[in-house]
Structures are given as structure tokens and as C-alpha cells.
Amino acid sequence: MEDDLRVMNHPILGDLPEKKMVTIYYQGQPILAREGEPIAAALLAAGIKAFRKTVHRHEPRGVFCAIGRCTDCMMIVNGKPNVRTCVTFVEDGMQLEPQDGYGRRKVDGGDAK
Amino acid sequence: MKRLSTEIAIIGAGPAGLCAAIEASKLGAKVTLIDENALPGGQLFKQIHKFFGSKEHLAGVRGYEIGTRLLEELEKSDAEVMLSGTAYGLFRDMTIGVVQKTNHYAIQAKKIILAAGGKENYMDFPGSTLPGVMGAGAAQTMINVNRVLPGRHVVMLGSGNVGLIVSYQLMQAGACVEALVEAAPAIGGYGVHAGKIRRAGVPILTSHTIKEVYGDGKVEGVIIAEVDEKFRVIEGTERAIAADTVCLAVGLNPMTELAHMAGCGFTFLPALGGHVPLHDDNMETTVPGIYVAGDITGVEEASSAxxxxxxxxxxxxxxxxxxxxxxxxxxxxxxxVRLSALRTGAFGEKRQTAKTEQMARMAAFLQEKGGRRP
Amino acid sequence: MKEGVRYTGIASEEELKNSFGIPSAARMKQGPVAVIECVQEIPCNPCEGTCPFGAITIGDPITNLPHLNETLCTGCGTCVAMCPGQAIFLVNDLSEQEAEVTFPFEYWPLPQVGDEVDAVNRAGEVVCKGRVTKVRNPVAYKNTCVVTISIPNAFKDDVRSMKRVIKQTPMELAEQKERASQLVCRCEELTRGDIEKAIDEGATTIDGIKRRTRAGMGLCQGKSCERLVARILSEKLGRPLAEFLPATYRAPVRPISMGVIADNCEKE
Structure with a gap:
């Protein structure tokens, strides 16, 4: 784990306000996230940069546009593939898997709806 | 699918869309403001610097404070706001297709204002897809909105105002900007923005480019090189800079898909970011009842939007x-009057000329076709 | 290396001399005075309205350079905080040995009175030590802190800021790795070579490239690659960029769940 990448103090925006922390799971590993933040922010804060592997070349990709335009940051979130993590917010207990290629739906008890 | 109707539908709740909604609603129109994000404000809330211009343009006020003020005004207005609503298409009879969470709407409007904004340009070089290479705007969102550093050692490409301002803001958030690289022989943005990052010790390397970004699974360093007047790499000038983040600030271009779908007439103006919709001084396009505002009409800045x-x-x-x-x-x-004040001076002139040209071509279009065409 | 703010980000001596914001040496000896290093005509005039003493004039148009009236200026420092370009400083020529320089500062942590700091010039180079004598950060300054440091007099024309405190993390220079391929379309993972091949096969438009290669048909729907494809077409075919119209856009123009549309249609 790298050093904390959260911006705790800021000359203009002030100290980072306290917020309820939730736990999300990246490949089963727990990560603390600030309630309401995008998944991508929580992962970057934890030093995780590669979010998925591409379809053809299986090359790593991460955050590129951060505003939901480019789709580089997609992951499998709670079993649902192709979720743009920069515009999807963390929820307590969320399960995140890096997506390899197109990704498949993985939800207990059959197809997700 | 649910059918809804409104008088004025506005797509995009950034600075342009918000102002359009507030203004039209104040005048009594029934307004529906649609935005795909969970919160309105567009990219205003990541602008933490003091804006330029004059008092009427809210000069000296930081971008996010302007955002807060606009949201307060919106709150007071009667405009209906539809958040997390993705406008995915524009169809016959002024109907907009919108998906909001698990609901599907067809919204018919008497007038439509497209304020979808712009998107960052992208550059291709070896290693440009490595995790850690990102738009300057992406880094700005991360540090100022989400309060997370994308990395600690940054190389910035591009010396327009975005590259200069985001470099400064990365340092305010605690990162180091190892270098700012610019292919042109001169700095693109305001000298005062450049001056700020120079005083903080950031080298601004004009006539330089990124030759490649390398790293095993993520950015570990950047090879930069000098370029000649035709932007060709001068062999032998390469050097490596250790970095974990590379930010691209190489301009923006308008998000015009919906205007294309609506059949709006376009023209090519490089000073405004490429193909832009024709519009008159009312911001109305060649399609009657469809208006445009903000970066979709040509990339400028929040103040003009x-x-x-x-x-x-x-x-x-x-x-x-x-x-x-x-x-x-x-x-x-x-x-x-306020708009043209923002387009004066050495920096604004190019845009002013381009905007004048855009409207002149609009007039020529109307003359040729004998009026607007649905 | 060319001089001047356009090339280096630093106003040259010539540019400063030709601007209207630099007070006389005599005035600097009478107490703190504004030094306005604003040399480019940009649309901006908050300094004019913000000076409580009417010592700064811009007028119409707002791109005019600011004029300083050094007699009216009291060196209060309001303009230092309010200039969005952070181009205004105060200089106080105290004695033959000592001078004070005041500058805007927006980095964390802020210095404290008494701190010894590294004083830097316009290029960020440390030129001498300085001692912080004043730190002002009232609400009206909107978080642009105004810092005054005492320095040896000889450096009063050079020092314009102080070095910020950086949380250091060592960065090892990694070995250069094998070059990645040069991707143009991020979603469909197409290289410049793939696009050029399509042009060789007869593609002359962005739509033509799209049909042959799928560039622009991936998840982002061309938002990243379209302009690069246009550039390659323009370069290879020797025709202006203006000719390459965007691909045909069809709904959905943004990524949405098709399931939502399908589900909702069934209900109708």
C-alpha cells in the first residue's frame, strides 16, 4: 500500500471534512471509502491504478477522463460488468472486480436483473 | 416509457445550462433541466481559482463559489431539474430520449437548449493508454472534487490555461509537477498563470513533446524530447523524467452529437475546437427551436458559457x-456587452473573430436556404 | 531561449519597463507599495475596483494594462490578494540592508510569522533566506493568503515568492520498458497502423474508417479517437481537417443500459 493519497489539507478548500466511512471490497480485500465518493476515487486513494484489462490486447487501463465520457475505468461492480467507476458512487459492502475483456455478469443465484 | 412535456428542455446543467434555466424560468417559462450527473454544476465545482473578467462576470470569485450561487438561484426558481438523467438521443417532433436510473422517458419540448459542454482532446503516443495517463480535467476532478491525488509526481502536457491552472492546483493539493511540456515555441495561456507555476519552480519546456510514457502496468516515467518548428522530434534530445502521472491538457472539443442528430447545420472553426453548430445572435441553430449555449457552440470558458x-x-x-x-x-x-468584453485583447480576439465568422456563416446559410429548416 | 512572459512565463525587464504598474525606487523607500507585474492584455479588472484608495486604473476596455498611481497607493495589500492572476506584489525598501517583499500564497501549509523560509525568484529558484514578518488571511481575501517576508535589500527586485513545503516521496527512475504500441482508438484498441491500413484500402471519411475498423464504435462512441482519426486522414490524404465531418451519430449517444429501454418498452 502506498502512502495515503487523500488531500487532507488544502489552502483553499480547507481540511477534508469528516465523513462516514464505508467498506468496499476490491478482489475481496477491504478498502475504506468515504461515503458518497466515486468508486474510482476510493481506489486511487488506495493506490490502485489499473481497473480493467482490455478486450483484445489485455492491457491495463485506469482513470482517464473521470467524468463518465471515455469508459476506460469500467469494472465489475456487485457482479455487473461495464460499470463506469468514475460516475458510480461507493456503497457499503460493494464488491469490485477488475474487468477482463467484456466481462460477464456474476451474480449469485442466476442472472442479475 | 413515460411521456412528458415541457416548454423549454435544457440538456446539461453546467454553467451554460444553469444560466439558461435560471433566466428562462425567471421570465415565466416552464423549464426542465436535464443532466446525466447526480449533481448539477457541470465542471464548475472543480474550478477553485478566482475567475477573471470584471465584476459583472463575477471576477475574483472562485469557480465553485459561482457554482454554489447558481445552484441557489436555481433552487429559488421554478425550473424542474432532472438529475442522473442521460439524454441519449434527439428525435422527431422535438422529443428527447432520457434514461434516468431504471426509467425511460420521452420528453417533448417546444424549445430545446443544448448545453452539453465539451470534452478533452486526447493524444496518441506510445504508452498513452497506461493507467496514470489522464486528462488534466480528470486530475482536476480528482484533487478538487474528490480530494484524492492521482499521483505525486506529475508531467503536464500543454500550456494553455487548463494546463497551467491544473498544474498549480496539483501543487496546491500537495503533488509535485516535474515539468510542463509544450510543443509550441510559446506558452499558450495567460502569462500570469504561467508566472505562478514558475515561481513554484516548475520548468515550462516549450518546443518539447512527450515522446513516450513507460511503465509496467502503470506510469513510471516519461521520455520527453525537443521538437523542431514542424513539431518533429529532434533525435538525441530525449531525456527521461520520473513520474507516476501524466496529464494531457491539449485542448477541448464540443460535445455536439445531439445537435448532429437534430440536423443542425455545422461549420468548421479550429479556433473554437473544430466542427461547431451554426447559430445566430439568439443562440438559435439552423433548426427552428433548437438553441445551443456554452462549449458546445465552440470551446471558450465558463464565464462566456x-x-x-x-x-x-x-x-x-x-x-x-x-x-x-x-x-x-x-x-x-x-x-x-458582457460577452464581447470577455472576447477582447490578444487572447480573446481569435475567438471573437471565429464567433463573428460563425454567425456570418449562419446568416449565409439562412439566405441560401431561405430560412430555418426543421 | 526567447525572453518574455509568452516564452518563459516570466515577464522580461523590457516588458516590466513598458508596463504601467512598477513604482519608482524613491517610492519604495517611503514604505510598502504595489508592484503590478501584469504585462499581457487579458480581460480582467478586479484590481481596479478592489483598491480602497483608487490607486489602480484600468478603464475601458477591461483588457487595458493596470496603471499604478504610486502616490495614492498605501501598500495595504488588498490588490495582492484580489488579483486572480496573482501578479501583484508589495515591495518595501526599508534600509540599505533590509527590504520586505509581500506576495500571494495559496499552498498548504501556510507559513507562520517568524518562520525562516527559502525566498524564490520569478523562476522558483532559491535566491536567499527570508523571515516571515506578516501573514494575512482575512475572509475577504477568499483564502489567498498574503505573506510578507524580510530579505536582504539586494534581492528586493528578484524575490517574488517563497518555496512551499513539499511532502517528499522518493521517486526512483525506472528502467525504460519495452515500448507500448501506439493506440489511437482506446476502446477498440486500434493502432495508427490499423487506421492507415483502412485508408490504404480506400477509406476517405471518418465513417469509412469506422465501418472498416470499428474505430468509434466502441463504448465511448468515438469521443476519444474521432479527432485523431480525422488528423490521420487529413495527413495521409493531404486534405484539410475541415473536410472530415464527424461520423454519423445515432442514439444512444451516451452509454445507457439497453435493459432499461427494453423493459420500459414492454410495459407500454
């Missing part, structure tokens, strides 16, 4: 009869 939004809002409300032509003209003239 707000003025264009007001213009479109006033014009759309006037065309629905909410105010007489005389009053409308008075209001629009006030906006025009």
Missing part, C-alpha cells in the same frame, strides 16, 4: 411570448 446560457434562455422565453421583443432586446444587449 454563462453569458451564452443567459442569452439562449432569454431568447427561448421570448420566442414563447413570455416577454415582448423590445424587453428581450434590452436584456440580450446587456448580455452581449
Amino acid at each position: 454563462m453569458e451564452e446560457g443567459k442569452l439562449a434562455g432569454i431568447a427561448a422565453a421570448a420566442s414563447l411570448g413570455y416577454l415582448d421583443q423590445e424587453k428581450a432586446k434590452e436584456l440580450k444587449d446587456e448580455v452581449q
Whole structure:
């Protein structure tokens, strides 16, 4: 784990306000996230940069546009593939898997709806 | 699918869309403001620097404070706001397809204002897809909105105002900017922005480019090199800079898909970011009832986007009869004065010329076709 | 290397001399005075309205350079905080040995009175030590802190800021790795070579490239690659960029769940 990448103090925006922390799971590993933040922010804060592997070349990709335009940051979130993590917010207990290629739906008890 | 109807539908709740909604709603029109994000404000909330311009343009006020003020005004207005609503298409009879969470809407409007904004340009070089290479705007969102550093050692590509401002803001958030690289022989943005990062010790390397970014699974370093006057790499000038993040600030271009779908006439103006919709001084396109405002009409800045939004809002409300032509003209003239003030000086002139050209081509289009065409 | 703010980000001596914001040496000896290093005509005039003493004039148009009236200026420092370009400083020529320089500062942590700091010039180079004598950060300054440091007099024309405190993390220079391929379309993972091949096969438009290669048909729907494809077409075919119209856009223009549309249609 790298050093904390959260911006705790800021000359203009002030100290980072306290917020309820939730736990999300990246490949089963727990990560603390600030309630309401995008998944991508929580992962970057934890030093995780590669979010998925591409379809053809299986090359790593991460955050590129951060505003939901480019789709580089997609992951499998709670079993649902192709979720743009920069515009999807963390929820307590969320399960995140890096997506390899197109990704498949993985939800207990059959197809997700 | 649910069918809804409104008088003025506005797509995009950034500075242009917000101002259009506030203005049109104030004048009495029924407004529906649609944005795909969970919160309105567009990219205003990541702008933490003090804006330029004059008092009327809210100069000296930080971008996010302007955002807060606009949201307060929106709150007070009667405009209906539809958040997390993705406008995915524009169809016949002024109907917009919107998906909001698990609901699907067809929204029919008498007037539509497209304020979808812009998107960052991308550069291709070896290693440009490595995790850690990102838009300057992406880094800005991460540090100022989400309060997370994408990395600690940054190389910035591009010396326009975005590259200069985001470099400064990365340092405010605690990162180091190892270098700012610019292919042109001169700095693109304001000297005062460049001066700030120079005083912080950031080298600005003009006539330089990124030759490649390398790393095993993520950015570990950047090879930069000098370029000649034709932007060709001068062999032998390569050197490596250790970095974990590379930010691309190589301009923006308008998000015009919906205007294309609507059949709006376009023209090519490089100073505004490429193919832009034709519009008149009411911000109305070649398709009757469809207006544009903000970066979609040509990439400028938030200050001018707000003025264009007001213009479109006033014009759309006037065309629905909410105010007489005389009053409308008075209001629009006030906006025009502020708008042209933002397009003066050595930096604004190019945009002013391009905007004048855009409207001249609009006039030529109308003359040729004998009026607007649905 | 060319001089001047356009090339280096630093106003040259010539540019400063030709601007209207630099007070006389005599005035600097009478107490703190504004030094306005604003040399480019940009649309901006908050300094004019913010000076409580009317010592700064811009007028119409707002791109005019600011004029300083050094007699009216009291060196209060309001303009230092309010200039969005952070181009205004105060200089106080105290004695033959000592001078004070005041500058805007927006980095965390802020210095404290008494701190010894590294004073830097316009290029960020440390030129001498300085001692912080004043730190002002009232609400009206909107978080642009105004810092005054005492320095040896000889450096009063050079020092314009102080070095910020950086949380250091060592960065090892990694070995250069094998070059990645040069991707143009991020979603469909197409290289420049793939696009050029399509042009060789007869593609002359962005739509033509799209049909042959799928560039622009991936998840982002061309938002990243379209302009690069246009550039390659323009370069290879020797025709202006203006000719390459965007691909045909069809709904959905943004990524949405098709399931939502399908589900909702069934209900109708």
C-alpha cells in the first residue's frame, strides 16, 4: 500500500471534512471509502491504478477522463460488468472486480436483473 | 416509457445550462433541466481559482463559489431539474430520449437548449493508454472534487490555461509537477498563470513533446524530447523524467452529437475546437427551436458559457411570448456587452473573430436556404 | 531561449519597463507599495475596483494594462490578494540592508510569522533566506493568503515568492520498458497502423474508417479517437481537417443500459 493519497489539507478548500466511512471490497480485500465518493476515487486513494484489462490486447487501463465520457475505468461492480467507476458512487459492502475483456455478469443465484 | 412535456428542455446543467434555466424560468417559462450527473454544476465545482473578467462576470470569485450561487438561484426558481438523467438521443417532433436510473422517458419540448459542454482532446503516443495517463480535467476532478491525488509526481502536457491552472492546483493539493511540456515555441495561456507555476519552480519546456510514457502496468516515467518548428522530434534530445502521472491538457472539443442528430447545420472553426453548430445572435441553430449555449457552440470558458446560457434562455422565453421583443432586446444587449468584453485583447480576439465568422456563416446559410429548416 | 512572459512565463525587464504598474525606487523607500507585474492584455479588472484608495486604473476596455498611481497607493495589500492572476506584489525598501517583499500564497501549509523560509525568484529558484514578518488571511481575501517576508535589500527586485513545503516521496527512475504500441482508438484498441491500413484500402471519411475498423464504435462512441482519426486522414490524404465531418451519430449517444429501454418498452 502506498502512502495515503487523500488531500487532507488544502489552502483553499480547507481540511477534508469528516465523513462516514464505508467498506468496499476490491478482489475481496477491504478498502475504506468515504461515503458518497466515486468508486474510482476510493481506489486511487488506495493506490490502485489499473481497473480493467482490455478486450483484445489485455492491457491495463485506469482513470482517464473521470467524468463518465471515455469508459476506460469500467469494472465489475456487485457482479455487473461495464460499470463506469468514475460516475458510480461507493456503497457499503460493494464488491469490485477488475474487468477482463467484456466481462460477464456474476451474480449469485442466476442472472442479475 | 413515460411521456412528458415541457416548454423549454435544457440538456446539461453546467454553467451554460444553469444560466439558461435560471433566466428562462425567471421570465415565466416552464423549464426542465436535464443532466446525466447526480449533481448539477457541470465542471464548475472543480474550478477553485478566482475567475477573471470584471465584476459583472463575477471576477475574483472562485469557480465553485459561482457554482454554489447558481445552484441557489436555481433552487429559488421554478425550473424542474432532472438529475442522473442521460439524454441519449434527439428525435422527431422535438422529443428527447432520457434514461434516468431504471426509467425511460420521452420528453417533448417546444424549445430545446443544448448545453452539453465539451470534452478533452486526447493524444496518441506510445504508452498513452497506461493507467496514470489522464486528462488534466480528470486530475482536476480528482484533487478538487474528490480530494484524492492521482499521483505525486506529475508531467503536464500543454500550456494553455487548463494546463497551467491544473498544474498549480496539483501543487496546491500537495503533488509535485516535474515539468510542463509544450510543443509550441510559446506558452499558450495567460502569462500570469504561467508566472505562478514558475515561481513554484516548475520548468515550462516549450518546443518539447512527450515522446513516450513507460511503465509496467502503470506510469513510471516519461521520455520527453525537443521538437523542431514542424513539431518533429529532434533525435538525441530525449531525456527521461520520473513520474507516476501524466496529464494531457491539449485542448477541448464540443460535445455536439445531439445537435448532429437534430440536423443542425455545422461549420468548421479550429479556433473554437473544430466542427461547431451554426447559430445566430439568439443562440438559435439552423433548426427552428433548437438553441445551443456554452462549449458546445465552440470551446471558450465558463464565464462566456454563462453569458451564452443567459442569452439562449432569454431568447427561448421570448420566442414563447413570455416577454415582448423590445424587453428581450434590452436584456440580450446587456448580455452581449458582457460577452464581447470577455472576447477582447490578444487572447480573446481569435475567438471573437471565429464567433463573428460563425454567425456570418449562419446568416449565409439562412439566405441560401431561405430560412430555418426543421 | 526567447525572453518574455509568452516564452518563459516570466515577464522580461523590457516588458516590466513598458508596463504601467512598477513604482519608482524613491517610492519604495517611503514604505510598502504595489508592484503590478501584469504585462499581457487579458480581460480582467478586479484590481481596479478592489483598491480602497483608487490607486489602480484600468478603464475601458477591461483588457487595458493596470496603471499604478504610486502616490495614492498605501501598500495595504488588498490588490495582492484580489488579483486572480496573482501578479501583484508589495515591495518595501526599508534600509540599505533590509527590504520586505509581500506576495500571494495559496499552498498548504501556510507559513507562520517568524518562520525562516527559502525566498524564490520569478523562476522558483532559491535566491536567499527570508523571515516571515506578516501573514494575512482575512475572509475577504477568499483564502489567498498574503505573506510578507524580510530579505536582504539586494534581492528586493528578484524575490517574488517563497518555496512551499513539499511532502517528499522518493521517486526512483525506472528502467525504460519495452515500448507500448501506439493506440489511437482506446476502446477498440486500434493502432495508427490499423487506421492507415483502412485508408490504404480506400477509406476517405471518418465513417469509412469506422465501418472498416470499428474505430468509434466502441463504448465511448468515438469521443476519444474521432479527432485523431480525422488528423490521420487529413495527413495521409493531404486534405484539410475541415473536410472530415464527424461520423454519423445515432442514439444512444451516451452509454445507457439497453435493459432499461427494453423493459420500459414492454410495459407500454
